[in-house]
Amino acid sequence: NVFINQSPILAPYFKNIDISVDTILLICFSLIVASIILLLYALKTILYIRPKPNEPPIIPYWIPLIGSAITMGIDPVKFYRENQKKHGNYFTYILLGRRMVTCLGSEGNNFVFNAKLADASAEDAYRSLTVPVFGEGVVYDVENSVLMEQKKFVKSGLSIKNLRAYVPMIQMETDNYLTRWNKKSGIEDVHNAMAELIIMTASRCLLGEEVRSKLDETFAQIFHDLDGGFKPINFLFDNLPIPSNKLRDEAHIKMRKFFMSIMQARREAGITDRTDVMEYLTTQCHYKNGRKLTDVESSHIMIAILMAGQHTSSTTTAWALLFLSEKPELFEKLRQEQIKVLGSLDVPLNYDALKQLTLHENVVREALRLRPPIIQIMRRVKKDLPIPQTNYVIPKDSFIQCVPTISARSEENFENAEEFNPNRWEVFDQQNKERDDDLIDYGFGQLHMASAKSPYLPFGAGRHRCIGEQFAYVQIKTIIATLVRKFDLELLNGKLPMCDFTTMIVQPKDSSLRYKRTNY
């Protein structure tokens, strides 16, 4: 009242009005509430994404921009399954301001994996995450046709002759590593162990013995810092100025220099008899136009294959061992299979024997069915894109993604889908024996056109399909076969660990297991 009475502007208006402090407070409060509502409304129209005609339904969300990031991030499998029940195979959720159009079921897998180059791009989806780690001039930093040639180089480098040479190397590395499990019985974190072992075997086989020999010193730290660049946040934003990205950039330069120095040293020493991919890239590879790969490109391709294979193979091996520990009777069956094929557990493993170890193979297949390391496959849509056999049209610039783990863990496709049952693959193989569909070659070998329709696609399909599958099987089977010769494994509390979905690759949350030395 004092303020009003003394104000030359307000005083004449309030001269005859007896206004209490309470009323003024009430008016102020109402004004503040009204402004907040107006502001939220304005923010909603600016920040919330407005549905476009015919686009797949948008999952409702509370916080603008953030969208469904939190519910999806906590448990993506639950999120996709629940929304599939409500909306069917196609729906959109908002992830930090981006439209993520989810395409489920076998048709959804096929739609994403076989999307035409003119319609959708993996490069546009993955570039911000991968180019700073892999480096320029390779993978998602080049035209798709160049990527296809680079995939052919790596695939040819992983020839049967080379894979044959890798089996004894991997067995030796595994034997050496397992000398650390030196008690009769003890507890070990199997995921950490497999991460260490896989980088030893992968670097030895793919990158060469010079890299392997530096693993305990400089190389491990460089790898660690470079790997730190693989954060989900870097998928969403380009070059954020965060400390891990600074370390990533420094590590990238160090790793490239390191690889290039080995290439130079090999050239000077006239070394040409190695079975690693470095040798193949630097001595055998020419683009179709006749140009040789430069050492920088070869180094960047080597970084890419190291990164592509490390977490995928190590988590798969860890999950396979965890599932085996849930069904401990399988350890003895695996040993018996080796005795049947090789005659004894003392006979060294070899490539041909490995091919005949079908139970070992099916253990890995089943682990990949239940816990594929990559669960979402992304592309960015280049133009408004209709979804076949529906009325939906995906707006330009949306991301499309398929989630093959949903079809691989659905009862519709696999009986008792949540059960770890390696034997199911014998029946599956019988039923899927005859395949007479068309073949297609994107530039790195023939693929079955219809394969993208399979409910089980841990290695993807189409032009971006994995070229490391054979190597991954050789590596993982050799490790498992070597380990079961010496040990039985047990879950500590009888239960499998939960999944950690916060990392790029789905990892077990706690993977401590009890090992027990066998009597063999």
Ligand code: HEM
């Ligand atoms: C692509 C899974 C091991 C190299 C892929 C894709 C998947 C996958 C799902 C398709 C990605 C997409 O379509 O966007 C796996 C799994 C592995 C594994 C589950 C192990 C268990 C490896 C290894 C290497 C490798 C060991 C290298 C030696 C590649 C490459 C691509 C690829 C070069 C092609 C990327 C593209 O064309 O866009 N992998 N991978 N992978 N993988 Fe693997």
